[in-house]
Amino acid sequence: MNLKGSFLALVGISACVSFLTASSRAATVITDIGGSGWTATFSDLALDADPSQPAGQLDVEKAAAFTSSSLGEGLLITFTQTSASAKPVIDFTDESVTNVTGTTWTGFDFVLLNTGNSSASFESTSDSPFAAPSGIFTTVNVTSVDGNPTVEYGGGSQANLATALYGIGADGDLLIDADPLGIGTTFTFKEVPVNDATPVPLPAALWQGLGGLIALAIIAAVKKNKSPAA
Numbered sequence: 001m002n003l004k005g006s007f008l009a010l011v012g013i014s015a016c017v018s019f020l021t022a023s024s025r026a027a028t029v030i031t032d033i034g035g036s037g038w039t040a041t042f043s044d045l046a047l048d049a050d051p052s053q054p055a056g057q058l059d060v061e062k063a064a065a066f067t068s069s070s071l072g073e074g075l076l077i078t079f080t081q082t083s084a085s086a087k088p089v090i091d092f093t094d095e096s097v098t099n100v101t102g103t104t105w106t107g108f109d110f111v112l113l114n115t116g117n118s119s120a121s122f123e124s125t126s127d128s129p130f131a132a133p134s135g136i137f138t139t140v141n142v143t144s145v146d147g148n149p150t151v152e153y154g155g156g157s158q159a160n161l162a163t164a165l166y167g168i169g170a171d172g173d174l175l176i177d178a179d180p181l182g183i184g185t186t187f188t189f190k191e192v193p194v195n196d197a198t199p200v201p202l203p204a205a206l207w208q209g210l211g212g213l214i215a216l217a218i219i220a221a222v223k224k225n226k227s228p229a230a
Contacts, residue, residue, distance in 0.1 A: 034058050037086030037180065042077040044070065050093060057089040058178075065098040066193055074111075074192030079120075079178065086180035089123075094167035095130070095174070099158050099193070107154040107194030108137065108164065110174065111145070118187040121149045123175035131171040132156075133164040154194070 026043070033040045034049025036058035045064035053059035064075050079090065099105055110129070112120050122129060124142045129151045132140045139155035151174070158164055167173055179185070 032082060034060070036090075037081060037083030038090070038178070039080045039082050040077055041080070042075070045075050045077075047077065053091070056087055057091055058087045059091045059093050061093055062095040063098075064096075064191070065100050068101045068103075071101050071103075071193060071195065074109075074190050076113075077189045079187055079189065081178075081180045081183055081185040084183060086178070086185075088178055088180055090176040090178050092130075092167065092174035092176075094165075096163055096165050097158075097191070098163045099160050101193065101195070102160055103195055104160060105158040105193040105195045107152060108158065109145075109153070109190075109192050109194060110151040111190040111192065112149040112176065113188040113190055114148070115186050115188065117181055118179050118185050120179045120187040121177050122151055123177055125175070127172050128175035129172065130166040130174050133166055133171075136162070136164040152194075158193075 028040075028042055028047075030040045030047070030049075032038070033047075034051075034053060036049070038058060040047060045062065048061050050059035050061060062077075066075065097108065110122070112122065114120055122142055129140060129142060132138050132153055132155070135156075136158050137153040137156040139153065141152045141154075143150050143152060145152075176189070178187070
């Protein structure tokens, strides 16, 4: 099975398991993630550092499943500089985003919220940001919304239970100039679906823990497919 097929199969399996398993997830804190000099704090998603990352750069893989409760606020990762020699670039090498909100999305945004004197920004190059995910969205725009650096995807839709794959194959990375000004520098990476519709109401217990289980399964699939054959 190819990588995309593995992703989709795992999403389906994880969704079934999650309907039967209810659990809550506290905030996860990864100190000095990937030896980068940054601490990452997040909930309801999976984030993993790539051990083969180049010098001066933190490479991460990410997976998230959005439930109805995360439609408005989105999902957040807060990066806090904890070393004077923190790596200046954070590279999201690949990501999967699964829609389990009960409604169809018309777009998807990556946003940087700068706090703690940070001025982090997205790189706009031939390799960044991610290309629009095949079969989901067709357009990508690097811009600023209310003073916040933003990457907007649109020109299509993501149906409920569908998974968008970013950065797979030759589809680019999402590069962030992290602007490590000193210990305590902080910024937040936010991603949020674009949708004006009202989600289909479902019992809360069915969705509890769904995002975390799907995300962990997808991260495991990425690692397995990236491992050299024995």
